[in-house]
Structures are given as C-alpha cells and as structure tokens.
Amino acid sequence: MSSRDALILMLPEAAEAAEAAEAPVRWMRVIDGALVQSGEGVNWLSACGIAALPDKARVLLVPPAALVTLHWIAHPDLPVRQGRAAARLTALTASLLSADQLFAATDANDDPALPHIVAVASRADMQHWLLWAQHHGLDPDIIVPAPLLLPEPESGFVRGRIADEMVLRGVDMALTADMALPALIGDAPIADIAAGVIEGRAIAALNAPPIDLRQGDFAKRVRRAVDKQALGRIILWSGLILLLCLAAVLVGIVKQHMAASRLDRESVALAQQVLPGASDAAQAQVELEGRLAARGAGGRAFTAPVAGLLAAVQDAPGVALTSLSRDPDGMIRATLAAAKAEDINMVLLAIQAAGYTITATPSQDPGGRTLADITVRS
Known part of the structure; x- marks a missing residue:
C-alpha cells in the first residue's frame, strides 16, 4: 500500500446513519501527500470521477471520538516493552466493560519517561466500523482515534471539529465537547484549531499514525502478491533438480547394466572351459546344471x-x-x-x-x- 493515493474517512458517531444529512461522513482524497478533493457522504467515487480507488491506495478510517477512550499511562520504572504491556492492561482494567468485550491498542512510544497512550474501544464497535467499510467496498489500512488528529497542547486544551463532533485534547486527556464539564477541565485555557491543521495531521497519519487500531485481532490481513519472476525461478530450479536426479538414476542404471554385462562375459568365458559351445550365461547355466544333475x-x-x-x-x-x-x-x-x-x-x-x-x-x-x-x- 502507498500513501501516494489515499482516502481518509471521518465517521460520525452513528455510522449506520452516515448517509443521513444530520450525520454525514467526511471524506478527503489525497494524492502525493496533498489534499485534492473533499466532501461529505458516501459518494466519494462519483465526486472524484473514478469508478474505484487505485489498487495501492491507502484508506485511513477515523472513528467517532466518543466511542474511543484514550488513556495516558506511564510506567517509568519498567522497560519500554513491559511498560507498554502494563499500560494496556491498566487501561483495560480501568474500563467499565469486561476486558473480553474491549480492544486496546498502544502507541509506539519508546521513551520510558513519557506516558504511553492507550486507545480502548469495544470489540463490537470495531467490528461495526470494519463491516461498514466493507459494505462500501473498503478495507481500511489504518484506523486512528479522532482526538489524536489534534496537536498535543503544552498546557490546557486544544479544540477542533472532526466529522460531526467538537473534540478537545489536553496534555493527558481527550473528550468530546459535550463531556467537557467544568469539573473536568476547570478554567484551563482552550485554543481552537483550524480545520486545515486537522487535515494536515490526518494526511501525515497515512505514513506515521500516532496509534493504529488495526493491530492484534483486528490487524489487516495482507494478501501477498505472487512474484512471477520468483515463481519462474522456483520452477526452473525445480526442473533442473529433477533433471539432475533423473540423470543420476540413469547413470546408475547404465553402470549396473555395464557391470552385469561384464559379469556375464566373464561367466561365459569360464563356462566355455567346460562347455565350449556355450554362447551366453543363461544357456551355460542350464547346461551346467544338467550335467551336475546327471x-x-x-x-x-x-x-x-x-x-x-x-x-x-x-x-x-x-x-x-x-x-x-x-x-x-x-x-x-x-x-x-x-x-x-x-x-x-x-x-x-x-x-x-x-x-x-x-x-x-x-x-x-x-x-x-x-x-x-x-x-x-x-
């Protein structure tokens, strides 16, 4: 897959109502890292004037912010990999649903001093988003939580509209506008982010997603393309090996035949000392056995x-x-x-x-x- 040609989809909270005017899908067509076309709804192909996306086009899916919970969890006393695993378990334990109903994905942070970002979503929602994409002829390569398309603030919160939601992101918190209660954000400053910044971060996520939910049980199954040249070389070498094996067998048969012929000639020569008229080994054997029997x-x-x-x-x-x-x-x-x-x-x-x-x-x-x-x- 290549990000040279890509499609970015930002889902509303209710994807099954995506074609309704009150909850449209926001889409962007990206070519060579630049936004060339955008719109709302599910008519991106006709709007772009194409019958289908190119074979190697990447698809980035941005699920609703309200349905993905982000956790910032630090384990500075643990090695990076162990800290990442511990952060994932901590996030699952802190969720309301049981762990078997949830799916958690972590970022690729390699600095143990910094917190790991863990995205938690229900398995039912993950399956729903993928089925929705499949229904529209897509198989997303990347799934990025919506709040991570906002830049990380040094303090306070940043705010921007993603699909049909107003989303806030803080230093260690992300939530939708309707959840931004005074008890949670207090009097922290809020800076509004322009739509162009969000679009730019979405395009950058095609090559370097902050978190990709398509991992673990929901990793994309990649069909390896058949390398015709490699297949041809395999067939050629297999044929050569079979030919060499056949040649070795034939050489062995010829050697055995020559050895048998030599033994026959020696046997006939010995038999002619007793049976001068013997012409071949089989005849000599019969005549010698007859004389012995007599x-x-x-x-x-x-x-x-x-x-x-x-x-x-x-x-x-x-x-x-x-x-x-x-x-x-x-x-x-x-x-x-x-x-x-x-x-x-x-x-x-x-x-x-x-x-x-x-x-x-x-x-x-x-x-x-x-x-x-x-x-x-x-």
Whole structure:
C-alpha cells in the first residue's frame, strides 16, 4: 500500500446513519501527500470521477471520538516493552466493560519517561466500523482515534471539529465537547484549531499514525502478491533438480547394466572351459546344471528329492524324520520313525509315486518304534 493515493474517512458517531444529512461522513482524497478533493457522504467515487480507488491506495478510517477512550499511562520504572504491556492492561482494567468485550491498542512510544497512550474501544464497535467499510467496498489500512488528529497542547486544551463532533485534547486527556464539564477541565485555557491543521495531521497519519487500531485481532490481513519472476525461478530450479536426479538414476542404471554385462562375459568365458559351445550365461547355466544333475550333484539333485521326502512325511502325521544327510555322490539318506510299520510304508509309497527311487532297511529302536533307513535318488 502507498500513501501516494489515499482516502481518509471521518465517521460520525452513528455510522449506520452516515448517509443521513444530520450525520454525514467526511471524506478527503489525497494524492502525493496533498489534499485534492473533499466532501461529505458516501459518494466519494462519483465526486472524484473514478469508478474505484487505485489498487495501492491507502484508506485511513477515523472513528467517532466518543466511542474511543484514550488513556495516558506511564510506567517509568519498567522497560519500554513491559511498560507498554502494563499500560494496556491498566487501561483495560480501568474500563467499565469486561476486558473480553474491549480492544486496546498502544502507541509506539519508546521513551520510558513519557506516558504511553492507550486507545480502548469495544470489540463490537470495531467490528461495526470494519463491516461498514466493507459494505462500501473498503478495507481500511489504518484506523486512528479522532482526538489524536489534534496537536498535543503544552498546557490546557486544544479544540477542533472532526466529522460531526467538537473534540478537545489536553496534555493527558481527550473528550468530546459535550463531556467537557467544568469539573473536568476547570478554567484551563482552550485554543481552537483550524480545520486545515486537522487535515494536515490526518494526511501525515497515512505514513506515521500516532496509534493504529488495526493491530492484534483486528490487524489487516495482507494478501501477498505472487512474484512471477520468483515463481519462474522456483520452477526452473525445480526442473533442473529433477533433471539432475533423473540423470543420476540413469547413470546408475547404465553402470549396473555395464557391470552385469561384464559379469556375464566373464561367466561365459569360464563356462566355455567346460562347455565350449556355450554362447551366453543363461544357456551355460542350464547346461551346467544338467550335467551336475546327471552326476548326482548340483542344487537340483538335493533340493528336489528332499522336497519330495518332506512332502510325503508331512502327509503322514504318525511318521517322524529323525535324520537327513547327503552323500558325496548325491544320494539322500534319511531315517524315518513311526509307531507302526504301515505308517512308514505310506511315506515310502508316496515318495515312489512322486518319481523317486528309494531303498529302505527296517529296524527297531530300544523304545519299540519301527525305524527305516532309506535312500532317495532322482
């Protein structure tokens, strides 16, 4: 947002009656820090000859003085930030409504010797002002209490008209004219402030507001504009990173393929010492396994008969396999034990039915169980 083009709105005490003649909104159009147009009511766009405010125009809202209470609270013995927080709590405690119904904002004073100015308004009023602005197509950037548009007096009070109210500001007090009772102001001198001074302070508040009520829960939500150049750079770098990752994966695949090809060539070279006609690793493996199986060696010569034996034993719950071994020539030897010889015979028949050649030598252990020492060959 820029104050080069701005709109300042000074609300009457009853904003819902803003379009009524007795309570008009006072508005000012500011361009390059200068007042170029002003008027009353809600027809500022048509009066300025525009359809809408520029996108970067700032909007300053000045709520009614009677609905914002100002407190001057000093805590010189505390650090600035702690003093500011303590001043805010003190102002809320001194208010008639409960703290959860109120909203308090403090100034940016960094001198602990000076009092902090705390503005207190009801949350309902804050919501009402923002809804009124939204109803008229506005989202205020700044909300400044009306009395702070008056200059700070060295003594006594200064007085000026803001919107439809006559407002007084003292050294440590601000109030509307109808609240300026003799008991409050006594015989203190009152100096009238020209309208031009108030307008000038309102324009200055566009860049340096004395207090901005748009903070905390009522802070303006700023939508960050999409930086197309930054977005383009992000997309470009993301694409480059993905490309590099893909290249790294492809390089790894190529290296693995080359290593596998080298191992295949070495395997074929070794196999050709036994199988001169071998042309590739897969063919050499098949032929070598075939020769080993014919000699009773190789992986198949052990795993296949053992698998058949175990399958037959599993189907006979009364038979136990007590030993299992393999001879150098590939012969599988096992010992079966059962309470009855018929159970062992069922296992032997199942092994034969699976296509294996067996021999069996019966015996009996000291416990009376029937044993069978068997051999199994493919």
